[in-house]
Amino acid sequence: MYDINGLTKRYGNVVAADGVSFRADEGEAIGLLGPNGAGKTTTVSMIAGLLRPDAGEVLIAGRPLCGDTDPIKREIGLVTQDIALVADLSALDNLLFFAALYDLDRPTARRAAADALDLVGLADRARHKVRTFSGGMKRRLNLAAALLHDPRILLLDEPIVGVDPQSRNAIFDNLETLKRRGKTLLYTTHYMEEAERLCDRVVIIDHGKVIADDTLQGLYRLLPASNLLSIELEDREGRVDLEQLRALPPVKTVEFANGALRIGVSDLAAATPFVLQWLVDHGHRYRHAVTERADLETVFLSLTGRTLRDR
Amino acid sequence: MTRAFIALVSKDLKLFFTDRRAVVLSLVAPIAIGSFFGYIFNGDGDRTEIGRVQVLVVDEDRSPISQDLVAQLKADAALEVTLATPVEAREAVRRAQAAVAVELPPRFGADAAGAFFGGRARKKAEVRLLYDPSRATEASMVQGILVGHVMQSVSKEMFTGPTGRAAIGDALTQLERDTTMRPDERGALQDLLRGAGRWNDTSRAAGSGGAGGGLTIPFDVKKEAMTSRRGVPYNGYAHSFAGMGVQFVLFMAIEMGLGLLLQQRDGLWRRLRAAPLSRGVLLGARSVSTALQSLFILFFMFLFARVVFGVRVDGSLAGFIGIAVAFSLMTASFGLLIAGLGRTPEGTRALSIVATLVLVMLGGAWVPTFVFPQWLQKLTVVVPTRWAVDGLDATTWRGLGFSSVAWPIVFLLGTAMICGSLAVARFRWDAD
Numbered sequence: 001m002y003d004i005n006g007l008t009k010r011y012g013n014v015v016a017a018d019g020v021s022f023r024a025d026e027g028e029a030i031g032l033l034g035p036n037g038a039g040k041t042t043t044v045s046m047i048a049g050l051l052r053p054d055a056g057e058v059l060i061a062g063r064p065l066c067g068d069t070d071p072i073k074r075e076i077g078l079v080t081q082d083i084a085l086v087a088d089l090s091a092l093d094n095l096l097f098f099a100a101l102y103d104l105d106r107p108t109a110r111r112a113a114a115d116a117l118d119l120v121g122l123a124d125r126a127r128h129k130v131r132t133f134s135g136g137m138k139r140r141l142n143l144a145a146a147l148l149h150d151p152r153i154l155l156l157d158e159p160i161v162g163v164d165p166q167s168r169n170a171i172f173d174n175l176e177t178l179k180r181r182g183k184t185l186l187y188t189t190h191y192m193e194e195a196e197r198l199c200d201r202v203v204i205i206d207h208g209k210v211i212a213d214d215t216l217q218g219l220y221r222l223l224p225a226s227n228l229l230s231i232e233l234e235d236r237e238g239r240v241d242l243e244q245l246r247a248l249p250p251v252k253t254v255e256f257a258n259g260a261l262r263i264g265v266s267d268l269a270a271a272t273p274f275v276l277q278w279l280v281d282h283g284h285r286y287r288h289a290v291t292e293r294a295d296l297e298t299v300f301l302s303l304t305g306r307t308l309r310d311r
Numbered sequence: 312m313t314r315a316f317i318a319l320v321s322k323d324l325k326l327f328f329t330d331r332r333a334v335v336l337s338l339v340a341p342i343a344i345g346s347f348f349g350y351i352f353n354g355d356g357d358r359t360e361i362g363r364v365q366v367l368v369v370d371e372d373r374s375p376i377s378q379d380l381v382a383q384l385k386a387d388a389a390l391e392v393t394l395a396t397p398v399e400a401r402e403a404v405r406r407a408q409a410a411v412a413v414e415l416p417p418r419f420g421a422d423a424a425g426a427f428f429g430g431r432a433r434k435k436a437e438v439r440l441l442y443d444p445s446r447a448t449e450a451s452m453v454q455g456i457l458v459g460h461v462m463q464s465v466s467k468e469m470f471t472g473p474t475g476r477a478a479i480g481d482a483l484t485q486l487e488r489d490t491t492m493r494p495d496e497r498g499a500l501q502d503l504l505r506g507a508g509r510w511n512d513t514s515r516a517a518g519s520g521g522a523g524g525g526l527t528i529p530f531d532v533k534k535e536a537m538t539s540r541r542g543v544p545y546n547g548y549a550h551s552f553a554g555m556g557v558q559f560v561l562f563m564a565i566e567m568g569l570g571l572l573l574q575q576r577d578g579l580w581r582r583l584r585a586a587p588l589s590r591g592v593l594l595g596a597r598s599v600s601t602a603l604q605s606l607f608i609l610f611f612m613f614l615f616a617r618v619v620f621g622v623r624v625d626g627s628l629a630g631f632i633g634i635a636v637a638f639s640l641m642t643a644s645f646g647l648l649i650a651g652l653g654r655t656p657e658g659t660r661a662l663s664i665v666a667t668l669v670l671v672m673l674g675g676a677w678v679p680t681f682v683f684p685q686w687l688q689k690l691t692v693v694v695p696t697r698w699a700v701d702g703l704d705a706t707t708w709r710g711l712g713f714s715s716v717a718w719p720i721v722f723l724l725g726t727a728m729i730c731g732s733l734a735v736a737r738f739r740w741d742a743d
């Protein structure tokens with residue numbers, strides 16, 4: 001559905017996007033994942049035709065995007081990271097305004113606006129001014145405004161930042177509905193859970209460069225272990241023989257930091273009692289043990305050595 | 312394309328009219344200031360109220376001539392005369408309690424009489440005029456009035472008073488000694504002086520005054536303000552409303568330009584740019600909506616002026632509308648230019664306000680351009696605001712036809728085109 005090749009954008013010394021390439025088939029949902037300043041918005045802007053790349057090209061449905069008035073832009077619905085609504089107009093007037101920008105005639109625009117309001121659950125607030133909306137409602141309307149001209153591609157730039165969990169869920173339901181309807185989604189975020197819930201494939205970007213592009217399963221396969229066993233020891237000095245521990249059959253990786261062991265294992269059920277018994281046998285008393293599933297956070301950590309967000 | 316254009320324009324207008332308080336304020340401010348300027352610049356052309364100039368007179372001479380002069384000045388309808396000492400006079404003018412003080416020094420009468428027939432050889436009398444430099448116009452006016460009265464007082468004394476008789480005697484003695492003159496000329500002058508002396512003797516014998524009161528200024532001035540028609544008085548409100556309308560509409564354009572700069576930072580602008588619309592449509596729609604707002608302000612102001620102050624479009628209505636429309640478009644493209652050249656709203660604001668004030672000042676919106684010195688009047692021909700103010704003046708109180716504003720309209724539209732294209736070219740589309 002779209003295809004980007006070697007997109008590069010420089011701002012002075014900062015290379016905001018550095019040869020970014022990936023593609024999406026029709027109906028595919030792609031997560032564009034990266035920490036703050038990774039170049040996500042820059043990439044989305046170039047795909048939407050807002051920003052001219054210094055190098056590289058954008059193909060929409062196989063055709064290069066050229067110029068401000070290229071009709072191919074109608075295939076794209078952009079949900080901006082900053083809320084793009086006219087605060088002093090009602091929700092309905094906002095939608096009719098955006099519909100007119102895509103040259104929809106009045107009856108079509110009204111129908112599209114009603115549908116979009118229904119989808120995001122704001123039909124009963126249609127005539128209220130956006131100024132009076134909560135953050136979550138604005139986010140939902142922001143999404144609705146991108147749907148009016150029925151684009152095949154939806155570019156979603158962090159569409160749920162600053163939204164309470166309830167609205168967040170509502171928006172996710174909306175997005176899942178849209179995905180079922182066959183829209184091609186590009187979902188930008190630095191929250192792994194969001195990408196995991198919605199996306200078929202994840203592109204990880206850091207410092208303007210794509211560092212991974214795979215399905216979720218593919219990314220997990222990059223990890224040496226699929227589960228983590230985290231054990232806090234009573235003896236914070238922890239004179240554990242890490243080499244010996246690592247040599248145990250179910251153990252894949254071992255790290256020790258701040259009095260806690262982080263042990264990567266593939267078969268949690270078999271490994272947990274085994275490891276705990278081994279610790280007791282070797283005279284180590286533990287205070288606390290938790291298990292966690294390896295997720296995209298861990299993938300990012302293992303790819304870059306950094307966390308995705310400041311914790 | 313047209314649908315998008317109309318949607319963009321009507322969104323802007325809706326936002327403008329939604330904020331009732333802002334609308335009222337954008338009308339009240341220019342109307343209030345326009346009314347104020349109209350009032351102090353003598354709104355309805357009736358001069359009686361502020362016509363009398365405060366003048367202090369210091370008579371250190373106390374001769375018949377000076378006393379007669381003081382009496383005449385007191386009788387002048389244009390002046391309000393108070394006698395004062397030299398110290399009082401200086402202080403009063405310095406403290407702006409009087410616009411002008413006239414000082415008649417000792418020997419004023421004698422010197423004046425001596426110089427009257429004495430030609431270049433004799434020392435002229437001196438009158439000192441102390442004036443407030445901020446009210447120089449009034450000083451010039453007093454000076455003009457003074458010339459008439461001095462001529463009248465001195466000549467009266469020459470022909471009817473004792474000082475005059477003595478001065479004639481003096482002049483005759485001088486003439487006896489003068490060897491530079493041709494004999495026939497000298498003879499003629501002696502005859503004239505002797506005749507004047509005899510006239511003086513007889514009229515004094517008959518009692519002062521008599522038939523001849525001395526020389527008088529041989530004409531009276533009848534003033535008529537050249538307005539649209541005879542009998543229609545000048546309406547200063549027409550000019551002040553034109554000026555303030557122009558100024559506030561320009562301010563509105565600054566706000567629009569800054570708004571555009573601010574908008575580049577928010578999501579809405581990115582959303583607009585994501586639609587398949589050309590830059591011309593995006594910026595053009597913004598200029599049209601601004602132009603419509605400025606037209607609204609101008610028409611409302613002149614409606615107010617019409618109802619309250621009786622300002623009429625006495626000239627070509629088409630010309631008036633043409634100027635208003637052309638100026639509104641010019642203004643809108645000026646706003647775009649601000650957005651095109653500016654980097655940050657904060658840095659641009661101060662600069663564009665200064666630019667606007669200069670434009671407004673040179674355009675004659677505060678004080679009419681005809682009070683500018685000549686060179687400045689010539690220079691300001693290039694200032695678009697002047698075309699607007701002059702054009703509005705021309706079609707209102709001057710009552711001129713369309714042809715008088717055709718060129719200004721063309722110039723304004725031309726400026727709009729130039730500013731607009733420059734703005735589109737310089738606009739930073741990739742800004743975040």
Ligand SMILES: Nc1ncnc2c1ncn2[C@@H]1O[C@H](COP(=O)(O)OP(=O)(O)OP(=O)(O)O)[C@@H](O)[C@H]1O
Pocket residue numbers: 011014015016034035036037038039040041042043081190741742743
């Ligand atoms: N208009 C601009 N001028 C200068 N630098 C810019 C501009 N826009 C982006 N950058 C820089 O480019 C880099 C990438 O920015 P971008 O907004 O694409 O990041 P992002 O991944 O969207 O981050 P976030 O998660 O914070 O939204 C950053 O270093 C940013 O400072």
Ligand SMILES: [Mg+2]
Pocket residue numbers: 040041042081157
């Ligand atoms: Mg971003």
